Amino acid sequence: MKRSLLSSGIKLSFLTFLSRILGLIRETTKAAFLGTSALADAFGIAFMIPNLFRRLFAENSISVAFIPVFKAYLEDSRTKPAAQAELKDFLNAVCTLVSFATAITVILGIAAAPFIAPCFLKSSDTEIIPELIFLTRVMFPYLFVISVAAFFQGILNSVNVFTPSGFTPVLFNIAVISAAHLLSPHTANPARAMAYGVIAGGTIQALFQLPFVIKQGFKPAFTGLKRAFGNAGTKRVLKLIGPTIVGMAAYQLNDVVSTALAGNAGTGIVSSLQYSLRLQELILGIFAVSVGTVILPDLSSLAKRKEYEAFERMLSQAMHIIALITIPISFFLFVFGENLIILVYKTQRFSDRSVTLTLHAFRFHIAGLFFIALNRIIAPAFYAQSDTKSPTFAGIGGFGVNILLALILIKPMKGGGIALALSLASFANTVFLFIFLNKSKTLHTGSLLPSYVLYAAKLVLFSLICIWPLYFFKERLFMPFAHLHRFFAQGIPLCIAALIFALCGICLLIVTKDKTITYALKRRRR
Template sequence: MTKTGLVKAASIVAFLTIVSKVLGFIRETSLAAVFGATSDTDAYLLAQTIPYLLFATVSYALTTTFIPVYSHVREERGKEAGFRFANTVLWAVLLVAVVFVMAGEVLAEPLVRLVAPGLDGSVAELTEYLSRILFPMMIFQLLSGVVTGILQAEGEFAVPTAAGLAQNIAIITSILAFGPRYGIASVAVGTMVGAGLAFAVKLPALARTGFRWRAVFNIHDPGLRRMVILMLPAILSAGASQVNTLVDRILASGLPEGRVAALNYANRLMELAPGIIGASITTVIYPTLAKLAAQKNWDRFNDALVRSLSFVHFLLVPVATGVLVLREPLVRIVYERGAFDAAATRETAWALLFFSLGIAMFTMRNLISRAFFTLQDTKTPLILGAVTVAINVVLNLLLVCPLEQGGLALATVIATTLGFVLGLVAFRRKKLGRLSWTPLFVSITKTLASSV
């Protein structure tokens, strides 16, 4: 893909992401207005933690390992071989997803105790009930992750991004139309239905690529074997990242009522800019990096990586400065209505103060991690992830008492920054072509200086 093509694709993805984020904020503000920062909201968010923990872990590993292997198969054996490989992966993922759902339904009670040991009896029971409603959505989400990988590898970026619109609309409808009458359980049902709609939206675009879902499951496919080998450390790496969220919510569940919700609402606000700008760049550049890696064109690979990191930092640091300065009015404008009162605004703004410091770094660390995946190296991100998690857990324990949910946010930012720096060092040691981080450091220095 040419530079113009990359910019065009990233712009389309950014526009659709903006629409999706707007709907996401309508979803969050609707949830805040109808249910506020209450035990019901805490139960819903904690119930999401269990299936999302598994989904985010496996889906991230699927997408990041599928695209490089799929690109390699296409380069060496042609498009039809790539489609046969994709069919095998889809059937394997369906089998794994069904097993996960069945296990989740059976083990919901101990899983809730694991992720939220600080909950009292009634809230714990509600969390368990909601988690059983949410578990089936994993089937749609995991299949959707593979379909997204196929579409992105084939140069289709708009539809996977637009699919999130359907999911948000379903959740918003469940909150506003059914929430006041049927309670928080209706929101869980809407969340599951939304996951199914998001998967269905991608199927017509998948058919346009020439792909046909057939009863093909070749367990001896060399691509599948390679992907499984890569996925094992990738799952552990993604799981290590999710441990941060898990530890945050475990510790937050022991804080006064509403702190889990405040941390979540602040995190949603913090994710807005990285989700629009950072994710757009990462989504478009990742298949390009995978293709360049398959071709072993290291000079172009390194240039694309450095430019992408510099561009992300250039765009996101000024945004972070604005969020830092305007955090409380921003929370008030977005959330303060209905059951979300001034006290909830203060608690959410407190967490956002610290989250804002890492707005650029979250995307940059994700991008450097994905660079390793394009090289079919999943061990290095695993090691880096484990080190980052260890740092985060220690900082969480040190900071949660004096700073409450703000301490959890600050710990995440510090650990993420250190993880990014370690990633740069590890990538430099790969010695792939000509690589210099100097342009990146110059860009970072200039951007920080202009934002002060």
């Protein structure tokens, strides 16, 4: 089981790492063309609005409801010949519902753009509002194509095929980057060029996965709406989605309120928060999302077979891997965050002010990295058991904490206040999830939390030991390269510091005979 988890995780992590690197290049391209200007804020807000519905319709519905139900149909189809027809009808019904719901939302979103978009920018930025409305209308159809892509991804992930879906974000980022460079000279501004790239990239994501879905023997098609809503499988999906829509809507409302607060706090706050989040998501995407994506189908199968001891072992292993990665990285990035921001973003349009704004948010975002990653591992444990209410209540609790703190902190701390509110809300969400996990009737997690807290505390201590000398010798480390281009002036000493930090940490883990690192090293030798 561990071997399967590690093997699938490594493959998906490599592809996700590649896509996140390209996502970072995409964000670097945005920084080079737009900086932290009002136009950059407008593009970020316009992309955020359809993205909110994407997470609600696509990611939420597929991961929380579709995969567990589809896995159940697959299990039945292996023993019951009649279940093959039921499986086909179920896929057609879901395909119809996803397409219908997202198409209606896109139409309504385009029509309502003039009323929605202006809420996210302060009155002094009225000259940019027409552009914001235009960009919102251009990018709203992205919701439709990316929802279809997520549906295909759900099918493939359910049969443990992860590579095609892992590669599609790479294609998306290439499309946006290429559009920015190729279309900018021919459009009114670079933001429009990137918006066209977003639509092209989402379409490519859907079309690329379709042949792999067909290769697995599935050919989703449309059916009548009455038949789609009446399908037994879709009723189960909708029943599972119902509670989570409330929780997910609360979670997404975090983004809405935070973006509105940031847009009214001053020019550049929205874009600086997004630049900061992109760096944070690079780490989350490589590890937390990859591990969470890989374990969900396996956890669903173990839950269906009631193999809860194996279920607990897989969950515990995933949690330890996340702690081992995110806690040390958080300490390293807190010390070297400014150098990373300069390396990735610093250009003529991305000024010293832009660096300061982004660093202010980044340090507070990094404080919540571990908890955000942990939440993305624990939540699948509930979804695999068809328990959508627990993470929903946890999400609502986190939402309440985030909005309350954001309203309090936005005035004295600007973008940093919004970032800190998100990190503290992520911690609160983790606490709520552990409370619900401890109340589970099928899992025996009483001893899981104390041992895990001790393991996390050990990693915090080791991280402090490793980062302490680097903190004091930081200036001496960067000084010999200061006269070089920023890629070398920042990149070379950053790599040296990261290598020293990693080697120091690995030595401490080996000396203390850490089980997780020992297992990883054994697999490496094999």
